[in-house]
Amino acid sequence: MCAVTSGSIVPVTQEELEASLRESRAGIEAARRKQEEAVARQEVATAKLEEIIIEDRRWANRILAELDDQRDERRALLEAIFRVMDRLD
Numbered sequence: 480m481c482a483v484t485s486g487s488i489v490p491v492t493q494e495e496l497e498a499s500l501r502e503s504r505a506g507i508e509a510a511r512r513k514q515e516e517a518v519a520r521q522e523v524a525t526a527k528l529e530e531i532i533i534e535d536r537r538w539a540n541r542i543l544a545e546l547d548d549q550r551d552e553r554r555a556l557l558e559a560i561f562r563v564m565d566r567l568d
Contacts, residue, residue, distance in 0.1 A: 491499075
C-alpha cells in the first residue's frame with residue numbers, strides 16, 4: 480500500500496481509468512436525461528399556464544364589456560328619469 484498525501488498522484492491502471500471514465504459518462508448521461516425530462520415538464524406547465532392566462536384575459540374582457548353595457552344602461556335610465564322629471568315640472 481502506498482500512502483496518499485496532498486499533491487501526490489495516485490497510480491491507476493488503464494482499466495481503472497476506463498471504468499472511471501465510463502461511470503462518469505453514465506452519470507453525465509443520466510443527468511442529461513433528467514434535465515431533459517425536467518425541461519419537458521416545464522414546457523408542459525408553461526403551456527398550461529399560457530392557456531390559463533389567455534382564458535383569464537377573455538373572462539376579464541367579457542366582464543369589462545358587461546360593465547360597460549350596464550354603465551350605458553344606467554346612463555340611459557338616468558336620462559329617461561331626468562326627461563320624465565323635466566316633463567313633470
